[in-house]
Amino acid sequence: MNVIKYCCAVVLALVVLYACKKDDDDGGAAVVPPRDRGEQQITDDAALQDYLRTHFYTLEDVFVNNDATAEYQATKFDTIAGANSGEQSILDSPLLTTKKITRSDVEYTLYVLNLNKGEGEHNPTFADSTLVTYKGELLYKPKSSDKVFDSAINPVWFDLGSPAGGAIEGFRESLVDFEGALNFVQNSDGSVTYTGYGNLVVFMPSGLAYFNEPRSGIPTYSPLIFNIQLYKVNQTDHDRDGLPSYLEDIDGDRIVLDSDDDTDGDNTPNYIDNDDDRDGTLTKDEITVNDSNNDGFITPDEITYYDDDGDGIKNHLDADDRDLKNE
Structure with missing residues (x-):
């Protein structure tokens, strides 16, 4: 039984030594920084x-x-x-x-x-x-x-x-x-x-x-x-919250998936977040959408935004305003 334990220990040591030697020979993976x-x-x-x-x-x-x-x-x-x-x-x-x-x-x-x-x-x-x-x-x-x-x-x-x-x-x-x-x-x-x-x-x-x-x-x-x-x-509304995804580009950089488009800081950009301000009221219930010409393309003039507390922040982006608008 001791012989078996000894043999196992020797084998394990050799494996460790080989792995270390291989790492030393390779010098580690070279990380090449991206070009300017x-x-x-x-x-x-x-x-x-x-x-x-x-x-x-x-x-x-x-x-x-x-x-x-x-x-x-x-x-x-x-x-x-x-x-x-x-x-x-x-x-x-x-x-x-x-x-x-x-x-x-x-x-x-x-x-x-x-x-x-x-x-x-x-x-x-x-x-x-x-x-x-x-x-x-x-x-x-x-x-x-x-x-x-x-x-x-x-x-x-x-x-x-x-x-x-x-x-x-x-x-x-x-x-x-x-x-x-x-x-x-x-x-x-x-x-x-x-x-x-x-x-x-x-x-x-x-x-x-x-x-x-x-x-x-x-x-x-x-x-x-x-x-x-x-x-x-x-026209795409990824989170089906009533706002076309292009209108959820808060910082205006024409990219909807960056951290600057995450109003509530939950690591979910607004375009795939159906409660943009995490106030418990879904975004679709804090705006009113009317596709007046029934063409399937919502334009800004077909959306009614609200600002109940008058602080300049739209309800769907303001955790202080959570009243339902489409009851």
Whole structure:
């Protein structure tokens, strides 16, 4: 019995010594701090402008169902060289616009190619849900992978306001300036063909994409290109409290999930908190909402706010005011 105990002790000691030796050899995992965002933006913007200056685009029909009807048009990029030397660069295209976004005291530039603004009635906000097809690609092809890192040839819903929705900031901030489709036709095979849909290409710096966080097929600090077709927009009220989520952006930074949008400090941002001031009265009972035109899109003028104690703070954000307004 003592021999067994002794053997076990020896084995345990050897395991511990090996583990310590391995840690000593490895020196621990090296922690690499992220690059300075301002400096990286300068690098990314130079790379984006070089790409825009040296490339042109063409539009190609996309056939999803192997029939004679194209579901939409997508972009294809090529280098201005050789037989293509006479092509107009993307940078010189009259359809190219820029949009400035400031985050953490760094001003970023999005380059947006407006292929079709869209003919629907509504633009999505930064917190809405959108039905899209898209293709995401890198500026230049890595040695071991393809330029295209993600795509959806059939329409998918993107929740622009939720981190689970998967929409990075450059994607979201470009899409909000476009509209959905004017009309659609239900085909006999179950597919849908949209007309008058929004169609754009956004060229974004890594600071409005994944920055220092690698993703499958996307190296760190990668500027990205997304060609997006926008078909439908659903206004989103994530917590169903009567307030569209975009109106729960208290600090006005166009991001609804940060701590500055958490009125009661319960670590639940207002857009997913149905009692924003934690006073025991639900937010939906402290405001009155009237969708007067029944279009499913609530505008600020269709909401009545109250301030019972006259302190300048709306009831649904003021724990001192808790009277029910919709009895």
